[in-house]
Amino acid sequence: MRVLLHYDMEFPGADGLDVVSCPQEDDERFAELLPEAEVIWHNLRPLTAADFDRAPKLRLVQKLGSGVNTIDLDAAEARGIAVANMPGRNAQAVAEATLLLMLAALRRVITFDARTREGRGWPAGGALVGGELKGRTVGLLGGGQIAGLVRGTLEAIGARVLYTSRTRRPDDPAWRELDDLLRASDVLSVHIPLTDDTHHLLDARRLALLPPGAIVVNTARGAIIDEAALVAALSSGRLGGAGLDVFEQEPVPPDNPLLALDNVVVMPHVAYLTRETWDRYFDTAVENCRRLAAGEELLHRVR
Structure with a gap:
């Protein structure tokens, strides 16, 4: 499963996941990676309907955190893209x-x-x-x-x-x-x-x-x-x-x-930014990818 981690962070790896990272400020690289993305692990850079249109394989937007105000939820729902978050992880x-x-x-x-x-x-x-x-x-x-x-x-x-x-x-x-x-x-x-x-x-x-x-x-x-x-x-x-x-x-x-x-x-919106938080984020994100692949109910699905 191809996962686009929309943050400049090293992922330790997990079976069955092909995770590629992209800094949030690099819109050109992000656009290049969208067509193959099946899952986006989303941080803060807003996700729009135009982004979803460039990602025909996208099945899940996994928010790394709880607030989903940076995701166009209606556009995701219209395209059959699930959205989940992680309340309490940070x-x-x-x-x-x-x-x-x-x-x-x-x-x-x-x-x-x-x-x-x-x-x-x-x-x-x-x-x-x-x-x-x-x-x-x-x-x-x-x-x-x-x-x-x-x-x-x-x-x-x-x-x-x-x-x-x-x-x-x-x-x-x-x-x-x-x-x-x-x-x-x-x-x-x-x-x-x-x-x-x-x-x-x-x-x-x-x-x-x-x-x-x-x-x-x-x-x-x-x-x-x-x-x-x-x-x-x-x-x-x-x-x-x-x-x-x-x-x-x-x-x-x-x-x-x-x-x-x-x-x-x-501070520049980094209150959540600890190694321990990222460990918890990755645990939940990997589990939801497993559930997506198995056709099981997602954790903390928003839409």
Whole structure:
């Protein structure tokens, strides 16, 4: 079975699979490989109807991760191409990266890193004093596996954790309606999928509900937050900082105004990127290829 791994990563090999890799940014090579592909192991570069039309043998798009917003699901379904994802396979890595971004924003790591490299030594005065998670209220936008892992760690170090979710849980004392969650959150962390309903869910009005000096962390999808509104809130000092792994446009362009702010910590959508995550990805991807060949039900089929 010919598998197109749409990422510049070495695959350790598996019986019955002919896996060829292609960097996500190499569209020319990708187009050359599509005609023979029976399965695409998909990461982040969007897959369109035009891509599917170049792949007459394609039977399965296997998302390496959970979010399928980068796949034209209707076009895949119309062509008889199955789509599956991997919920939870990157949860540990993303949860740890979330904590990394929270702490980096609170402790002003970017500013201190720059000062240290410039030989500026210890800061004078209290302008650069950081903060601790212990004693702060952290609001989690989402109640899934990643949010659960983040919650457990935060509570272990003394933070108060609240959350909201699509399913109302009024009997849980930690659950809040979205606007009430925002009003209470010294740190807000995003853990929901991008859908039509969640696009720009955190707009100017909702960002204004956060307490002055609050920190916003996003390891989910960039367009859940209105970036223009976030830039305005950060630039004015209304918000204290942000830790962002995702952006509305990816790869993030160098002129994105968020990159010019020294109270913003950024990563290029790599919260999931650990060796352990890739081992789990490959295990699931190989199993679904086996199931596809055997005519068995796929794991975590989306369409």
